[in-house]
Amino acid sequence: MSDTTNSSGGESRRGFFGSFSAWLAALVGAVLGVGPVCVGLYSFIMDPLREKTRPRKSRAEGSADANGFYRVASSDEISTDKPRRFTIVADKLDAWNFIENQALGAVYLQKNENGDISCFHTTCPHAGCSVAYEQDSNAYHCPCHNSSFKLDGSKLDVGGSTNPSPRPLDKLDVKVDDDNNVYIRYVDYYTGKHDKIEK
Amino acid sequence: MFGKLYKWIDSRTGIQESLEEALYENIPGGSKWRYVSGSMLVFAFMTQAITGIFLWMNYSPGSQNAWASVYYITYNLEGGSLLRGIHHVMAQAMVCLLPIHILQVVIEKAYVKPREFNWWLGLVLMKITLALGLTGYLLPWDQKGYWATKVATELAALPPVIGGYLQKIVVGGQEYGHFTLTRFFALHAGVLPGLLVGFLVLHLAMFRKHGITSHSSEKRADQMFWPMQVLKDGIACALLFALVVYVAIIHPAELGPPAEPTEPYGAARPEWYFLFLFQMLKYFDGSMGWNNEFVGAIVFPAVLFGFMFLMPFIARIKIGHALNVLIIALTVGGAGYLTYEAVQEDNYNLNNPDDIDSAAYKKAAKFHAEVKRADTEFRLIDELVKDYGIPLEGPLALQQKDPYTMGLRLFRRQCASCHAYNATGENEYLAIAGPEIPATAEGPMGAPDLYGFGSPDWIKGLLSTGENGIEGAKYFGNTSHSEGEMIAHVRDTMWAEAESDEAKQNLVKMIEDVAWALSAEARLPYLDYAGNQDKIQAGIGHLNDDVLGCVGCHNYKENEFGYVFTLDNYASSEWLTTMIADPNQIYSEDLGTSNDRMPAFHSDATKLLTEDEIELLVRFLRQDRTLLGTASPEVNPLVDDASEQENTEEAAESTEENSEEDSDSEASESTDESSDEADEATDESSEEDSQESDAATR
Numbered sequence: 001m002s003d004t005t006n007s008s009g010g011e012s013r014r015g016f017f018g019s020f021s022a023w024l025a026a027l028v029g030a031v032l033g034v035g036p037v038c039v040g041l042y043s044f045i046m047d048p049l050r051e052k053t054r055p056r057k058s059r060a061e062g063s064a065d066a067n068g069f070y071r072v073a074s075s076d077e078i079s080t081d082k083p084r085r086f087t088i089v090a091d092k093l094d095a096w097n098f099i100e101n102q103a104l105g106a107v108y109l110q111k112n113e114n115g116d117i118s119c120f121h122t123t124c125p126h127a128g129c130s131v132a133y134e135q136d137s138n139a140y141h142c143p144c145h146n147s148s149f150k151l152d153g154s155k156l157d158v159g160g161s162t163n164p165s166p167r168p169l170d171k172l173d174v175k176v177d178d179d180n181n182v183y184i185r186y187v188d189y190y191t192g193k194h195d196k197i198e199k
Numbered sequence: 200m201f202g203k204l205y206k207w208i209d210s211r212t213g214i215q216e217s218l219e220e221a222l223y224e225n226i227p228g229g230s231k232w233r234y235v236s237g238s239m240l241v242f243a244f245m246t247q248a249i250t251g252i253f254l255w256m257n258y259s260p261g262s263q264n265a266w267a268s269v270y271y272i273t274y275n276l277e278g279g280s281l282l283r284g285i286h287h288v289m290a291q292a293m294v295c296l297l298p299i300h301i302l303q304v305v306i307e308k309a310y311v312k313p314r315e316f317n318w319w320l321g322l323v324l325m326k327i328t329l330a331l332g333l334t335g336y337l338l339p340w341d342q343k344g345y346w347a348t349k350v351a352t353e354l355a356a357l358p359p360v361i362g363g364y365l366q367k368i369v370v371g372g373q374e375y376g377h378f379t380l381t382r383f384f385a386l387h388a389g390v391l392p393g394l395l396v397g398f399l400v401l402h403l404a405m406f407r408k409h410g411i412t413s414h415s416s417e418k419r420a421d422q423m424f425w426p427m428q429v430l431k432d433g434i435a436c437a438l439l440f441a442l443v444v445y446v447a448i449i450h451p452a453e454l455g456p457p458a459e460p461t462e463p464y465g466a467a468r469p470e471w472y473f474l475f476l477f478q479m480l481k482y483f484d485g486s487m488g489w490n491n492e493f494v495g496a497i498v499f500p501a502v503l504f505g506f507m508f509l510m511p512f513i514a515r516i517k518i519g520h521a522l523n524v525l526i527i528a529l530t531v532g533g534a535g536y537l538t539y540e541a542v543q544e545d546n547y548n549l550n551n552p553d554d555i556d557s558a559a560y561k562k563a564a565k566f567h568a569e570v571k572r573a574d575t576e577f578r579l580i581d582e583l584v585k586d587y588g589i590p591l592e593g594p595l596a597l598q599q600k601d602p603y604t605m606g607l608r609l610f611r612r613q614c615a616s617c618h619a620y621n622a623t624g625e626n627e628y629l630a631i632a633g634p635e636i637p638a639t640a641e642g643p644m645g646a647p648d649l650y651g652f653g654s655p656d657w658i659k660g661l662l663s664t665g666e667n668g669i670e671g672a673k674y675f676g677n678t679s680h681s682e683g684e685m686i687a688h689v690r691d692t693m694w695a696e697a698e699s700d701e702a703k704q705n706l707v708k709m710i711e712d713v714a715w716a717l718s719a720e721a722r723l724p725y726l727d728y729a730g731n732q733d734k735i736q737a738g739i740g741h742l743n744d745d746v747l748g749c750v751g752c753h754n755y756k757e758n759e760f761g762y763v764f765t766l767d768n769y770a771s772s773e774w775l776t777t778m779i780a781d782p783n784q785i786y787s788e789d790l791g792t793s794n795d796r797m798p799a800f801h802s803d804a805t806k807l808l809t810e811d812e813i814e815l816l817v818r819f820l821r822q823d824r825t826l827l828g829t830a831s832p833e834v835n836p837l838v839d840d841a842s843e844q845e846n847t848e849e850a851a852e853s854t855e856e857n858s859e860e861d862s863d864s865e866a867s868e869s870t871d872e873s874s875d876e877a878d879e880a881t882d883e884s885s886e887e888d889s890q891e892s893d894a895a896t897r
């Protein structure tokens with residue numbers, strides 16, 4: 001089979017692209033095949049990469065301030081003995097919908113003896129599951145692949161099993177104003193990397 | 200290098216052989232330009248499939264999302280307008296190519312023995328293509344597609360016995376809704392293209408079996424399909440694509456206002472290539488007994504289709520072929536004529552501007568008015584979407600809170616039989632004509648034109664004489680007030696007493712001040728009160744001193760000797776609300792200034808409008824576009840008034856702010872603090888501040 005194709009191949013190929021019109025026909029055909037696909041691919045690729053604009057009258061206080069800080073709590077609500085989970089609520093743009101007061105994500109907040117507030121992202125740095133504080137062990141645990149973290153965010157090895165997380169829990173910047181409002185600079189980080197890299 | 204790679208691939212795939220198989224088809228008489236129509240149809244379909252899949256990646260069927268996602272595709276998506284435009288225009292190109300291809304086949308006698316099956320396959324492909332057009336028209340879920348498709352699906356109910364079931368199956372239930380869209384979408388993007396591909400494969404296989412039908416008498420050498428015919432096909436398709444892209448850029452696919460089952464759209468027309476069917480139905484009006492809708496919409500097309508199906512057999516009898524050509528030509532010609540007639544009917548008013556009183560003119564004028572109304576509604580929803588985004592409940596939820604969209608609808612329905620709304624300038628698109636004035640009417644007709652009601656300009660007109668003043672149609676019209684004390688005072692006292700030019704100029708100046716002072720009572724959000732403090736203060740002085748004689752009849756601030764309605768808060772929200780809800784609370788019956796015929800719209804006795812509807816109407820009249828459920832901006836017209844306990848800066852600031860922004864935080868702070876999450880969806884006013892307390896919830 002391959003022998004016959006080889007022996008006759010050279011000749012018929014010359015016959016196939018044997019003239020200028022043949023090359024032109026192939027070219028036009030190729031352009032036509034690709035044209036509509038290009039139009040579609042352009043939208044498909046470029047739209048997700050584009051910076052989306054929010055509605056003109058969306059209220060500024062519904063989302064983060066210029067530096068990316070969201071108000072999450074009043075400092076009285078944060079205790080010293082154990083971390084508490086708070087939801088970040090903001091106005092969310094989802095394709096054509098603009099939805100007010102949506103939960104963007106969650107953080108754990110805790111105060112130390114000096115009243116300084118620490119804040120951790122609830123997303124596990126390993127592969128993105130959601131970590132939870134567990135009272136019994138007084139630590140953060142991830143339900144997916146056994147990552148655990150101490151209350152200061154550092155990695156914790158429990159019962160001999162290894163901790164697959166590449167880095168400690170992600171700490172977020174905290175700001176408290178004169179009226180005891182607690183603001184968090186809420187950002188997401190890429191998981192699975194050794195360094196904290198903002199998304 | 201390339202040769203070697205090709206050889207390597209070919210020896211393992213046999214690509215060379217397949218290509219030769221596919222492309223070395225003998226064409227008797229050689230390649231011809233007129234053989235390109237089939238390839239163009241295939242190319243058109245391929246383009247539709249590709250652009251369709253990319254549109255699919257952004258489209259969401261369902262009555263809340265369909266319009267919203269198509270809006271996104273058309274106006275936000277990167278390259279989306281072109282993508283949708285190509286899909287939209289290519290669909291029409293495909294429908295144009297179909298009759299060309301069919302006519303060619305018929306004229307070249309390519310449908311007769313032994314090509315019967317290929318002819319039938321072609322007929323099926325035609326039906327599928329038209330079905331694709333029909334189903335696609337609905338998917339944007341705008342008023343046009345919704346109402347046009349509704350007519351088409353209503354026709355499905357016509358066949359006796361099964362009709363009712365048939366329609367429910369097509370629509371996905373009793374009512375138009377999510378299921379109509381999910382079904383139409385599955386048909387449009389799945390079932391129909393799948394069938395089309397299947398039948399196309401068979402069609403092409405049959406074509407290959409029988410070859411091209413050639414009747415050329417000139418002796419030209421045969422050629423292979425490759426390369427000359429491929430090149431010709433390719434060039435034709437490339438030209439088609441270029442043309443389609445060009446048209447898609449020049450005339451991007453439109454989107455109307457979102458579909459609304461309770462807002463009938465008077466200009467619903469099917470896509471132009473179905474217009475002939477639409478027009479034909481007008482002839483099946485039952486006037487001759489037998490020619491009812493069922494016959495027109497179903498029996499007649501079915502008979503025609505049946506005839507086309509039998510054409511290969513008819514061609515066997517002697518004059519059969521000639522008959523076939525005749526009937527097909529008549530069909531295409533007839534469809535063309537009906538399309539022309541439909542367009543002419545809709546444009547009768549444009550083509551016959553003098554024939555104003557004819558029914559045809561009125562009908563066409565109404566059609567154009569509806570088109571314009573849809574344009575206005577689209578412009579309004581477009582602004583709303585840009586301002587607020589589309590809520591989860593869909594675009595209708597936004598419209599229903601918008602004083603402009605709803606104000607226009609309510610005004611048209613409830614007020615326009617007496618009042619006009621002759622908006623001008625940048626608001627011209629909001630204009631509503633007042634009542635039609637019969638030629639026999641003596642003198643002006645109708646109640647006041649309410650555009651700019653309460654503004655200094657409006658009040659100045661009221662205090663002037665002549666055609667544009669209190670005597671004209673814009674104000675008292677031919678209501679009983681046109682012979683009342685107000686007009687008598689303005690005309691026979693105020694203006695009659697100002698004899699010298701100087702006195703007249705002085706009067707004009709005073710009217711200007713008084714108009715601003717009265718307008719300050721209205722606290723209209725679009726006016727620059729801060730910049731006209733002098734006039735307002737002077738006007739207040741004139742009113743208090745009764746320079747123009749206003750407070751002889753009206754109450755005003757401390758002047759409480761009047762017997763006609765008070766000028767305090769004139770044209771304010773509260774005043775307008777009362778006026779619309781129950782005008783007799785404003786007019787004083789006892790004193791001869793009674794209400795002429797303004798009905799109460801929300802009193803103990805009648806509930807023609809709900810409270811929300813009145814609020815929307817009031818905001819519309821005040822050109823205050825704050826969404827229902829959000830507090831209107833506070834307007835403080837008196838910058839220096841100590842009694843208002845406001846300092847200059849704050850007031851000036853708030854006036855400025857208010858003219859631009861709808862929701863200010865001050866207004867919302869007074870609202871309910873304890874709103875829980877369940878309330879949020881419905882209670883707009885509490886949303887503003889609930890964000891803070893919600894943030895703290897676990």
Ligand code: FES
Nearest residue numbers: 124126127142145
């Ligand atoms: S995602 Fe948390 S351990 Fe893997």
